[in-house]
Amino acid sequence: MKNEISASGNSLFEQIKQTDANGNEYWTARKLAKVLAYSEYRHFIPVIERAKEACKNSGQHIEHHFEDILEMMLLGKTAKREVNSIKLSRYACYLIVQNADPNKEVVALGQTYFAVQTRLQEIRQMDEYNRLDTEDEKRLFLRNELAKHNLQLAAAAKGAGVVEPIDYAIFQNHGYMGLYGGLDAKAIHRKKGLKKNQQILDHMGSTELAANLFRATQTEEKLRRENIQGKGNANKTHFEVGKKVRKTIQELGGEMPENLPTADSIKQVEKAHEKKRLK
Structure with a gap:
């Protein structure tokens, strides 16, 4: 896609990644919806709900990966206001792209990006792997x-x-x-x-x-x-x-x-x- 890579060489998913006060990486649902080419956030909400269900079925705590927040959105050229959004972990994003519209090219890109990154994170977190010197x-x-x-x-x-x-x-x-x-x-x-x-x-x-x-x-x-x-x-x-x-x-x-x-x-x-x- 044209906008897939920026001049800095980072993917769209890297560009919208944020870091909280504790140094934890996260994404917001509003920005992710926009990147995944959902024209309106309300169309993205069912995807999030399916991802939450998948999270629950995998034995994970939903609240560890999906946190309700208020996100500042730009309205027009200068006006801003706070809107409901969700703070997403990398695993939450992985589940979301697995449940998003597979016909969108950017969704396929997101599936690979978050799958690879999630797998890398899993390996890094494996006790057995971390004990290897x-x-x-x-x-x-x-x-x-x-x-x-x-x-x-x-x-x-x-x-x-x-x-x-x-x-x-x-x-x-x-x-x-x-x-x-x-x-x-x-x-x-x-x-x-x-x-x-x-x-x-x-x-x-x-x-x-x-x-x-x-x-x-x-x-x-x-x-x-x-x-x-x-x-x-x-x-x-x-x-x-x-x-x-x-x-x-x-x-x-x-x-x-x-x-x-x-x-x-x-x-x-x-x-x-x-x-x-x-x-």
């Missing part, structure tokens, strides 16, 4: 998470019609091409200086593994949520999700995955970790 420990943790989610992604892809091994290889390549700026598995191998018998995932650092974990989890969710059918549609979905994850990394000022350094084989790290555990 070294890069190798983080790599092992994320590699195991990715292995688990790749199985779930394969199952979701099979449900969409990606059945044969060659078809799944093509499906995976579409995800890589979206995330790696057009590079397929062979091109990534060359870019990273890997041999044919070396697995790409075994030579990723924690940052690159995290990006691919986001790609896998969000593609799986989208395939299931939208009941996508057909190999072509599944491939397109994987590519688009990978591309959007890439865009989010760019907006956050991160290094593109193809430019991240090639790590030593994770198998060596696993052996060292097992020896340490046995001792």
Whole structure:
């Protein structure tokens, strides 16, 4: 979209993010509604209500994520007045975009943005992950998470019609091409200086593994949520999700995955970790 990226390179969702007195990030419902192209706030209220219900069903406290506030709105050129609004957490925004009009392009962008950011926040908040001190420990943790989610992604892809091994290889390549700026598995191998018998995932650092974990989890969710059918549609979905994850990394000022350094084989790290555990 034309207004998706500002001159500063930040997404619309970053531009309207605010920080309270305690340093907590939040969004307001009025501004989010405007960004998501709802012409009138009253049309946005049912979306918020569905998000609150989803919040409750997920076992979360609604009041921790949706707080009623008064927001100052500009009326005309100079006039202002306070109107009812809601202070939203990142998780609340994630639930809102999942329940918003999927036909709006900006909603699709919001789904990827908040899904990636929410997943990143979840990883950072994981007690197990936060106890990890070294890069190798983080790599092992994320590699195991990715292995688990790749199985779930394969199952979701099979449900969409990606059945044969060659078809799944093509499906995976579409995800890589979206995330790696057009590079397929062979091109990534060359870019990273890997041999044919070396697995790409075994030579990723924690940052690159995290990006691919986001790609896998969000593609799986989208395939299931939208009941996508057909190999072509599944491939397109994987590519688009990978591309959007890439865009989010760019907006956050991160290094593109193809430019991240090639790590030593994770198998060596696993052996060292097992020896340490046995001792």
